[in-house]
Amino acid sequence: MTYCVGMKLDRGIVFMADTRTNAGVDNVSAFRKLFSWEVPGERTLTVMTAGNLATSQSVVSILDESIRAGADTPSVFKAPSMFRVAQLVGRTLRDTISASAVPGAAPGVKDDGDSVSRFQASMIIGGQIREESPGLFMIYPEGNFVEAAEDTPFFQLGETKYGKPILSRAYKPDLSFEDAVKLLIVSFDSTIKSNLSVGMPLDLQIHVADTLRLGHSLRFDERNEYFRTISRGWSDAIELAFDSLPDFEFP
């Protein structure tokens, strides 16, 4: 599993991803799932991935290679709009998944016994191209995608449920980047505490709107002082919040 959140704010976009990958509980590794590119002054782009690691890495490598390839190769650096970038990434993702499928092979089986394509992956991409406003997209394994808008200002990938209630309650479009990071840390902490397959370290990438340069890029590991403070502090704050609610009385 995985947990990634891309969050659109008035001030720009914030991306956070965990780094745990596992093939069974005894085969756990850390791999980066957040990748960024920039053409300073012209465009910024961040991609986060969930799902089959071979598929995700392959898609990222193809995107990366196409950037350095000749003028004839379509690439996320040449796409004229964020919509076209999303289309290109979606197509690359779909092609990679179908190229991996072995004809006649049985589908994979998830931990809970349900079946799923072994090569499935989803992505969140976001960024900005000069003369456009920032865009944030959720890309499905089929290659199609949806864009974040006012009513759905953030996307989650992977193990999304544990960390969602706090996002829904505390998100506001005018959050500062500092408050957005705090909110994401709380959401990731709740998820990590509840699901073994989501784990530290966490990667953070900020896109400040209209700068057309990548903003802060940070990694939080287990020893990170701020993460530890929030993780401990949130448990205490929740207990206080709970105590502050009026008590129930049996009728």
Place this chain on the structure above:
Amino acid sequence: MTYCVGMKLDRGIVFMADTRTNAGVDNVSAFRKLFSWEVPGERTLTVMTAGNLATSQSVVSILDESIRAGADTPSVFKAPSMFRVAQLVGRTLRDTISASAVPGAAPGVKDDGDSVSRFQASMIIGGQIREESPGLFMIYPEGNFVEAAEDTPFFQLGETKYGKPILSRAYKPDLSFEDAVKLLIVSFDSTIKSNLSVGMPLDLQIHVADTLRLGHSLRFDERNEYFRTISRGWSDAIELAFDSLPDFEFP
């Protein structure tokens, strides 16, 4: 979907269940999922169900019928221990599921495309029999079961993830029944806010340890003043809790 929680406390057991059932988003009804029986002074029993409604109702009817049947029919009123009660309920559940299966029929398909037996159901049962301490069990569709103990003092059925972080953080074995109800209301409110397939009204059943009589039995609907206070108050309390955490600063 469904959301049910059975929670073991030092003082007894608390059960809460929603009442929404749906077969598609345009076929939504309210059905009771929490059922209780008692032999005053001798035993108390509460069952909560999740999964196929025909299976659940059938199991409950069979249990109910066997109670009123002659002395030769095994029933939850005659089982000599909570372990035997769990075994009987598990066997009834398994038999009901396999009796419904049509030979050669394709399995059902969940909303997310995964396959599952159309007739699957799970249950939480709990109660107390004279000369035993209270027992709480989670019963699987296969008929086997696990018992709640110190390390796992509560069981959830159905849409469990949204409401779990608050349970994990605020549960303590020495909670009063009033605080346990408050905690469950918060957990159910988070789940109802996040998932359409879990809905009001909510049924509550209390078992006070060693009384061997059913305790308070209540139903909370949308107009319930306490539920509304908590639902509104929790959003505000969470925002305050969030604000109380130290702010992040970029290095």
